[in-house]
Amino acid sequence: MYVEIKDLCFGYTNAKERTVRDFNLEIEQGEIISILGESGSGKSTVLRLLCGLEIPEKGTIHIAGRTMTDERTFVAPEKRGIGIVFQDYALFPHMTVYENVKFGLKAWKRKDRSRRVQEVLELVNMGDFSKRYPHELSGGQQQRIALARSLAPAPELLLLDEPFSNLDADLQVKIRNELKAILKKTGTTCIFVTHDREDSRALADRMVTMRDGASYDWDSLCTTREEESQKPELVRLK
């Protein structure tokens, strides 16, 4: 398996109950997975655990054959080769679009960098905007730049945190379709979390539903839904 998450547990310091409880998931290379759940179900936390921005209490994460977290290992976020688009994009306000996209390319050869920036900007149809600052862009444009920025270093895994929540409805549908095309074109393995069933259906190859992580009800802990059958099916039984 390309991505393997086993028995992942995590609770925030101030919270009484764990946000993520025995979370299991396996993903194949090139798959687009959506994690569907209501707010507070712990879906964004799973992304943060994958990134290494939070440290799990228990469980293991393997990505592309590398162990990211287990009892002994903890790979720092910057060494995981994961790209993420945050819900509010987090474009650096003191850098232009060009500088933002180039930011993650320090491992690339100097002469390849600007070519790569231009390439991913073209990919998201923002080729003419490289000199602008983030605040000079609309919400949809910012979203594309954030996507371009995380795609630029060619990450092994791309994570999207509620990618459409800050866009209005028309734009949402348009960008959704474009995004699917871009991801398939680049062959990127992708996990995105959303609370919108429509988004999930339109974009994902496979859906995973997450409910109240503290629940002991095994059926709702972590299930996949095949799009056609709409029947709940257990991912893995212990």
Place this chain on the structure above:
Amino acid sequence: MKQVFRLFSFKAEGLVEKDVSSLNVLRRLPAYRNSWSILSLIIVILILVPNVTILFNFFTNKAENWDHITEYILPDLLKNTSLLIVFTGLLTIIIGTSLAWLISAYDFPMKRFFKWALILPLAIPPYIAGYTYNGILNYTGVIQTTLRNTWGIEVDQKYFDILNLPGAVFIFTLFLYPYVYTITRAFLANQSASLIENARLLGGSPLEVFFRVVLPISRGAVVGGVSLVLLEVLNDYGVVQYFGVPTFSTAIFQTWFGMNDLNSAIKLSATLMFIVFSILILEKLLRGRKKYASTTAKARPLRAVQLSRGRGWAVFSYCLIIFMLGFLIPLIQLVDWMFLTFEKVASPEFLTLIWNSLFVSLAGALLIVLFAVIIGNFARTHQSRLSKSAAKVTILGYSIPGAVIAVGISTVFIELDSGLSRFYESTGMESRLFLSTSLVILISSYIIRFLAIGYNSVESGFDKIGNKYTEASRMLGMNMTKTFFKVDVRMLRAPLISGFLLAFIEIIKELPLTLILRPFNFGTLSTNAFKYAGDEQIHEAALSSLIIVVISAAAVFIFHQVLEKESN
């Protein structure tokens, strides 16, 4: 079968839970293995050691004069300290909250000017204010000379003598009330609009609104402000020494240097520390769970009511009197004395004093900002109990009086020096007390005492930018340090500058630490002013004092401008 399995898994969960929590620490360890957390812990330990030393020695070391002190001196110290605290506390509350309320709720002549001018007394250190007022009021001062020479009136000296406890309260009140005023005003201006407008609509008279609504809701802010005032009073050495009111600060000086009994000084320091902690605990209790920031996001500024002509001018006069007493009168007097003595005082040696002051203030403030940034970055990237306590310790130093810090840090440095004595011998150095007599000890003490000021500023800056840019940068392959220089610092420019400025001012004004810990023959503007004043050469002290006041006042002004801009 499934039922059984579920039951079993439930039990297993409970067992695993305990194991996990202990394992968890180990799992989190690798994330702490970076230079930021290690540096932070070192800094925190450096801050803690002197203070812990004092508390520890209180219970262990025997002091030769301690019995004598507890019997004859301590009751007096406790009496004076309580009187100073109670009366200064009450008076600053009255003046601070009344001014804050008038400025936030009403329009009257020159209100915009008073809004920031009423903070200016903070620019005059109380010890400078103290000898200036004594100089104005004493037999040779401007008031009595004018009365004598112009109208031939001889006054009874007892009405003009301020070198006593009420005089010290007068000085502390006038020059420390801005702490209550600024915090309460910020609260009233931003947080209270709907409550106060409702009270007005319900037909409350202005006085009713003030006592039944304004005071209760701003309790948290007032308590916060007044506890700062009390900590300043406990920290003070200059005023109480000059005014002849024995307190803990003066007693620590006296036992240490007069009786040469460091152990008694340590015991006194520990006692004072217990008083400080009681004040801090009392503050917590009084403030309750109310912080003085509202939780709701949309805070509407309070709309000011236009006062009638007569009332407007009455309020104007009240503000003017406080402003004159707290800033203008001492300032004019200092300028006058400065011209009288300028030629005598201004000399190449005086330039050295300025240079010394600038040097220690710059070095101290720079290090404070640097340390504040390191701990601040650690605290926000590792949300854990450890990082939170690191942040708390950082703030601790600000509440501990200068004399106490001086005792603690000296004890530690003398130990250090005796530990290093072999090393000194081998390098052929003459001094056995190299560290304890160098600038290192002085600047370290500034850092311990004022780190909180830099830290608060840096922390609020970090709060404002949040973690998202840092996280984005790390996900793009930059490590913490590179992220810090490429992303964080660029966004933190304003809070870094303001933290630096605030720390700089505090250090340039500082007296007790500088007096005790400065190297031999090393003077600063503040020690120079204090020395002249102590030698009955009040006029000669004016130049040093004025430089301090002008620098501080400029900073207060800049600060107000920055804050106004941000709130708009």
